[in-house]
Amino acid sequence: MTGLLWAELRRFGVRPAIRWIAAAMLGHVALAVALTAFAPEASTLAAMLEQGQISFYALTSVFLAYVAGVLLVTGDAASGGTRALLTVEPRRGRVYWSKLAAAGVAVIPGVAAAYALLASGMYWVHARAHVLGGPPSELVEAMTWSGVRVLALAVFAAVGGAALGVLVRRWWVAVSLAVAWFLVEELVLNTRFPGDWFPFTNSDAWVRGTRTVLSGDGLLAVPLVHSALVLLGITVVLALLGAVVFRRRDVR
């Protein structure tokens, strides 16, 4: 299994599309930090963390991790690699789970680097302008935990993306589905139903570290574990569906 994982990671790493995705992650956060640097006094770092601006920037990296997971299992190179692996390792289950594991592991360095750049840049910009808005140690701790949650979410996203890629086989279908669901959830579903079970709402709450919902008693914070369970459940369901399909489907 380790050998399979290593082989998949090596194949994943040499694909040009993956390198472009990593560059996009870093470029996006660098741009966000640069834009903040022009007017650092507009908002303190503590306020940005509380209002979810940092999590918004981080979620872009999570989406790119999802795309990377999709690309790991779709396209000619991926199907050729799968065929080659299956001729030396005919156990399909092992091959499938190694792919999903590789997708989850492969996005960690890129997302971690991107979040580190984002957090350190924001801190530096606000510290330089003396607008941190709170004790530095608490801010660093909050940003560190936020980073850990972003990494976990990115792993879920990559694994879910790989599973969806196995299901639909085409990268553009999987990416379009994610974008379409985001738009529907933000523009339609969130205005009519409470977003307790929607993936993007829970992703945002997970990265932000808290979530406020309107209830009969006023604004209430939703515990993190709820969002974690929803996101984990969605990922597991996708992964299991993918496993069933991969075991039965012909390899092109």
Place this chain on the structure above:
Amino acid sequence: MPYPVRVIPGSDAAIETLGLRKAYRSVRGRAVGVDGLDLRVPVGGVHALLGLAGSGKTTTLRLLTGLARADGGAMKIFGTHVPDGLPDLAGRIGAVVGAPGFQARLSGRRNLALLASAAGVPRTRVDEVLTRVVLTDRARAAYGTYSVDEERRLALAAALLRDPDLLVVDDPSAGLDAVGTREIRQALRRLADQGKTVLVATGVLTEAQQIADTVTVLDEGRILAQGTVAELLGDAKVSVRVRVDEPGKAATALRAAGFTVRADGDALHVDGVVEPADISRALAKQKLFASELVPQREDLAAVVGRLRPVVPPTPTQPTRAEERAARKAADHKAAERKKAADQRKAEKDAAAKQAAADAGAAEEAAAKQAASEARAAAKEAAIAERAAAKEAAIAERAAAKEARRSARKPAVSLAGRSAGGSAGSAVAPTGERAAAAAVSKPADGAASRKPGPKEAEKADAKADPGRAAIEDKAAKKTNASVPGGHQATQRDQGQQTTGRPGPPQGQGNKRSKGRR
């Protein structure tokens, strides 16, 4: 069991399938990959799956290696049911099916190392297989820079990583040049000689003939024949196309020499020839020399065509819609036929009417012509009669005048000499002869000849020239209406001219000739 599996009894075959079925479904419909395949590959040696494109070769290999799942049937490799037992066979099967899927940016060695790590094979094995496929020199070059030949060799090396007992190779010489083709065939043959079982899918007949021991010929997903290569394909027999000046004689000579000959236009095809020189020899014995002698090997399509069973068409019950369509087509055809018959009849009637009209016009023209000729003949006859009458009258008057003159002369001499009546009687005949001579003007010698029957007739005619002219005209007319009559008339005219060349007759003849 993930799908219905029929149990195959234990055997010593390397690969055995029973009723294997696989169909591909898409929006365009259903395509049969393999249909009831009962394959048997013996242990050791090279076995070729031979068939045209779309015959199910690659599908069979994909099913055997677990890349595709069968719709039905059973498969066994080395006695283990697949695909469920494939994990147990992981180290015993190596396969090159489809594009190898190597990473272009990694070196060939690195690609193999990745596969080796995935398969749990030690790294040292990578260098061994690279040496085995003669790719050590290029092992550190990026896979993207490899030629097709090198790509195929690297794929073969990947399949050999686990030192398999069964090697499955799809289209081994695809895209290779002559040297690469020879090398890969030799490599496969060497593996078989080492005791491995090699299963090759190919669409190249010569490849199967060169490297395979046994062969299975596939067509449209079914097995046409299984057996040894020598049995099914032959190994050296060729068909020879021969061109000679006398193909018939050459065919007879070749058949007498024991060849199977079939004519193809002005050329002959001699089948099952072991040595083409034998044909030259057989022809030369009959003093026949070939202008063309081309050996032609049997191609795969010919083999498949030869082995394909002739299936008699099975009558099927037509549906109602088909029956309606058939009835409609038959009605339409009958109407077309009737229309064509009517048209032909109308054309025939028109042609008959036209012919009748032409015949009537011709008859009318002939009648007109005959009437005009009759009128002209009557006119001529009348003219001739008048001329004859005139001439007769002139002759009569001249004769009378002559008679009177001659009668007057004797009277004068009698009066002068006082002679008796005998003198008068002697003068009278002389005067009659002169009158007759004046009328007929006989030709020289005519009087000395003895007159024949015709001449007697002519003499009668001489007596009545008008009647002779009319008769002459009538004879001419008769001759004109009778074929060959014209010549007869001329002949008669010649006789008349020579026999009776009197002036009235001569004038009449001249006129008729001129008119004609």
